[in-house]
Amino acid sequence: MSIYKRFGFFVFLFFIICILMVCYNENFIIKKLSISENDVIIFENNNTKDGVSFETSLKPFEIINKLNAKIHSEQKLNNNKNDLLIYYCYIENLNNYVIVDNKKVNMQIAYDGKKTTVGIPLILTGY
Helix, strand or coil: CCHHHHHHHHHHHHHHHHHHHHHHHHHHHHHHCCCCHHHCEEEECCCCCCCEEEEECCCHHHHHHHHCCEEEEEEEEECCCCEEEEEEEECCCCCCCEEECCEEECEEEEECCCCEEEEECCCCCCC
């Protein structure tokens, strides 16, 4: 086998492994939260190739506790009717992260009092 074929095979294999890791992360979160697929609305983040956002009826601290996430910071925004609570978290076994205020963040949770929106690594679809 020539070196070009070996290199091409390696690149292809690496690409497949990356795709599987991304799918595993999404499925890991949903399974770990013990929520049925009917209760989860998944939106792909358009700005990142491996980001995902979903809405759920679970409360933020239910999600944080089930995933053993560490809260790095919290934000409270006032809108017309309700306060919007936003949590920036880090989960050890997720590889994808962004740096926010010099800290690794790979999960953002927004709660408006009725529904919870979760973004991995961030919510880029709106809340």
